[in-house]
Amino acid sequence: MNALPRAAELGLIGCHVCGLVCRDAHATAGAAEVVACPRCGVALHRRKPASYSRTWALLIAAFIMYIPANVVPIMRTASLNDIDDNTIISGVVELWKNGSPDLAIIVFTASIVVPMLKFLALGTLLVSSRRGSSWARQQRAGLYRLVELVGYWSMLDVFVVSLLTALVRFSVLSRVEPLPGVIFFGLTVVLTMLASMSFDPRLIWDGRDTDD
Amino acid sequence: MGTTSEALIVCEHCDTVYQRLALARGEVARCARCGKVLQRHYRLSANAMLALIVTAMIVFVQANMWPIVMLGLSGQHNSSTLWGVIIAMWREDAGVVSVLVAATLFFLPLLKMLQLGWLLWFARQGRRAPGFVPMMVGLHYLNPWTMSEVFVLGALVAIVKAHAYFDVTPEPGIYAYAALTVLITVFAGIDLRRLWLTPGDAA
Numbered sequence: 001m002n003a004l005p006r007a008a009e010l011g012l013i014g015c016h017v018c019g020l021v022c023r024d025a026h027a028t029a030g031a032a033e034v035v036a037c038p039r040c041g042v043a044l045h046r047r048k049p050a051s052y053s054r055t056w057a058l059l060i061a062a063f064i065m066y067i068p069a070n071v072v073p074i075m076r077t078a079s080l081n082d083i084d085d086n087t088i089i090s091g092v093v094e095l096w097k098n099g100s101p102d103l104a105i106i107v108f109t110a111s112i113v114v115p116m117l118k119f120l121a122l123g124t125l126l127v128s129s130r131r132g133s134s135w136a137r138q139q140r141a142g143l144y145r146l147v148e149l150v151g152y153w154s155m156l157d158v159f160v161v162s163l164l165t166a167l168v169r170f171s172v173l174s175r176v177e178p179l180p181g182v183i184f185f186g187l188t189v190v191l192t193m194l195a196s197m198s199f200d201p202r203l204i205w206d207g208r209d210t211d212d
Numbered sequence: 213m214g215t216t217s218e219a220l221i222v223c224e225h226c227d228t229v230y231q232r233l234a235l236a237r238g239e240v241a242r243c244a245r246c247g248k249v250l251q252r253h254y255r256l257s258a259n260a261m262l263a264l265i266v267t268a269m270i271v272f273v274q275a276n277m278w279p280i281v282m283l284g285l286s287g288q289h290n291s292s293t294l295w296g297v298i299i300a301m302w303r304e305d306a307g308v309v310s311v312l313v314a315a316t317l318f319f320l321p322l323l324k325m326l327q328l329g330w331l332l333w334f335a336r337q338g339r340r341a342p343g344f345v346p347m348m349v350g351l352h353y354l355n356p357w358t359m360s361e362v363f364v365l366g367a368l369v370a371i372v373k374a375h376a377y378f379d380v381t382p383e384p385g386i387y388a389y390a391a392l393t394v395l396i397t398v399f400a401g402i403d404l405r406r407l408w409l410t411p412g413d414a415a
Contacts (some may be wrong), residue, residue: 004228004229004244004245005228005229005295006226006228006229007222007227007229007236008227010229012229014221014222014227016222016224017348017352018348018352019222019405020216020217021217021221021222021229022409023215023216034251038215038216039345040345040349041345041349047306091373095369095372095373098373098375100372103372105367106369110365110412124266137246138245141246141247141248142247144225144314145247145248152356152357152359153362155312155316155359155362155366156365156369157366158309158313158366158367159362159363159366159367159370160366160369160370160373162297162298162300162301162306162309162310163280163297163368163370164373165283165297165301166292166296166297166299166300166301166334167283167289167291167370167374168290168374168378169229170288170290173286173288174377177304178301178304178305178306178309182306182309183308183309187308190312192356193356201224201225201226202225202226204246205226205246
């Protein structure tokens with residue numbers, strides 16, 4: 001049907017770790033047997049195992065973490081006469097007001113836009129691939145590459161809070177302390193990264209008849 | 213072909229099968245179906261990559277030994293190294309974050325550079341290093357978890373935030389980190405899977 005043959009149709013598997021192209025021995029091997037890559041020894045899979053359920057589980061867990069990450073303050077600034085708790089968004093607003101709108105936009109992108117993009121993009125990919133949709137396949141493939149590329153930049157705010165905690169410690173005059181929001185946010189980033197790793201982009205191109 | 217083939221490539225993102233090409237300088241092969249990069253031209257020899265890794269290691273040591281930023285407030289001064297950051301987060305009951313920072317900015321980058329250095333040291337002699345297979349598999353899995361470049365941007369944001377209330381002096385560590393980011397960017401474009409090819413070809 002297409003001039004571009006796919007490995008699964010030819011009975012081949014590309015090893016996901018070392019890239020070696022191997023003949024798919026799953027048919028001749030016993031059901032319980034693990035077929036390993038002869039070059040690197042990692043188990044070969046036609047598709048990432050249980051990609052849909054794993055990705056959904058991690059994505060939902062990440063979203064649950066993302067709610068307290070935004071509602072609970074991530075950082076406390078304490079000085080002689082006042083205590084100021086900042087959430088992610090109030091930190092962005094403060095940065096904007098203090099005269100660095102460009103950096104405020106970067107932090108906003110890393111902390112708000114990128115996680116939201118990951119939830120929406122992976123959700124869309126999961127639903128459309130499950131339905132075997134042929135809608136905008138190339139764009140969806142590009143969307144997945146984008147998610148993979150920008151994913152880890154969300155750690156930005158976690159590093160900012162950590163640095164300020166270490167630096168701003170002037171006994172009673174001024175102190176910065178991390179608050180639980182930053183832990184939730186760190187976990188959100190890790191979980192979304194795991195979610196995008198467990199999604200198999202080959203599912204975008206698989207028709208209605210193939211499944212994991 | 214037998215049961216495996218080094219002459220073929222399968223696109224990781226859509227499963228399309230291609231013949232491996234000999235690319236000219238600067239050329240990049242993309243998948244015709246999904247657009248994912250399949251192959252890049254080997255711009256750097258194993259020797260040049262080893263030189264880059266050794267440079268990165270030296271810069272990494274400096275980036276971790278030297279303080280990153282110094283803050284001043286009415287005569288008092290405070291500065292911190294990366295380990296100062298990790299310890300501060302641990303003491304402030306943010307153990308999860310402390311472990312995340314230690315892993316993504318110290319242990320995993322260190323492990324990555326040591327393993328690459330080891331593998332390339334042997335690759336330049338056209339040999340496979342002892343422990344080649346487990347190290348290559350390990351590198352594949354730890355690759356997405358090194359975040360030094362994000363930390364540089366984070367330091368910049370922290371400086372700007374602190375600037376409103378404190379006297380901020382950048383310390384040598386921040387420059388070492390900036391240099392490390394440049395080296396990481398150079399390295400990011402290199403496909404290390406070439407080391408799997410028959411030893412000798414890779415050098």
